Amino acid sequence: DAKTTQPNSMESNEEEPVHLPCNHSTISGTDYIHWYRQLPSQGPEYVIHGLTSNVNNRMASLAIAEDRKSSTLILHRATLRDAAVYYCILIETGANSKLTFGKGITLSVRP
Amino acid sequence: GAVVSQHPSWVICKSGTSVKIECRSLDFQATTMFWYRQFPKQSLMLMATSNEGSKATYEQGVEKDKFLINHASLTLSTLTVTSAHPEDSSFYICSARGGLLAKNIQYFGAGTRLSVL
Numbered sequence: 001d002a003k004t005t006q007p008n009s010m011e012s013n014e015e016e017p018v019h020l021p022c023n024h025s026t027i028s029g030t031d032y033i034h035w036y037r038q039l040p041s042q043g044p045e046y047v048i049h050g051l052t053s054n055v056n057n058r059m060a061s062l063a064i065a066e067d068r069k070s071s072t073l074i075l076h077r078a079t080l081r082d083a084a085v086y087y088c089i090l091i092e093t094g095a096n097s098k099l100t101f102g103k104g105i106t107l108s109v110r111p
Numbered sequence: 112g113a114v115v116s117q118h119p120s121w122v123i124c125k126s127g128t129s130v131k132i133e134c135r136s137l138d139f140q141a142t143t144m145f146w147y148r149q150f151p152k153q154s155l156m157l158m159a160t161s162n163e164g165s166k167a168t169y170e171q172g173v174e175k176d177k178f179l180i181n182h183a184s185l186t187l188s189t190l191t192v193t194s195a196h197p198e199d200s201s202f203y204i205c206s207a208r209g210g211l212l213a214k215n216i217q218y219f220g221a222g223t224r225l226s227v228l
């Protein structure tokens with residue numbers, strides 16, 4: 001699977017938008033961009049995924065660059081419960097596909 | 112979203128004993144299940160992948176005789192840590208994928224914290 005690069009950490013203020021960047025310059029045409037997050041002492045939680053177009057759901061928005069070499073996860077109003085490690089992962093869709101986790105980005109939210 | 116239940120959430124055992132961890136998909140049929148391990152301050156490491164009714168495929172470096180995986184039904188997978196030792200102490204997390212609800216997405220259990228004394 002192609003590799004992603006994320007900053008180690010980011011801080012935000014409560015109730016402000018947060019933009020979490022991810023670089024994936026070696027992405028292939030069949031790679032989907034998935035975002036998961038992991039709260040302390042819990043299993044990862046699916047956040048959002050996309051292929052080429054921007055995506056929105058109740059948790060977040062995913063903005064994908066036109067060349068697909070980068071993407072940004074957008075939390076529109078950060079809450080204290082959004083403090084977590086966020087993982088940007090590339091994965092091909094298929095029976096043999098599996099999530100491989102990198103270090104992720106640790107998001108801290110200030111009250 | 113789909114729900115994956117993992118049990119127990121934590122377990123303490125003596126060195127040399129075996130521990131079984133259960134993973135259930137509650138509202139979808141999991142054609143594929145995954146087992147991960149996570150040490151403190153580290154990311155998740157995939158241990159093995161299993162398809163219902165088939166033998167698990169283990170990642171390089173994971174001992175299949177030590178970490179027994181059974182995926183006997185479309186809603187249940189188990190991981191048995193045999194002859195556990197203190198170095199096996201870790202956070203074990205299962206994940207499941209399958210069905211219309213979870214076709215392209217892996218859903219995760221809450222994890223099991225294993226402490227081997």
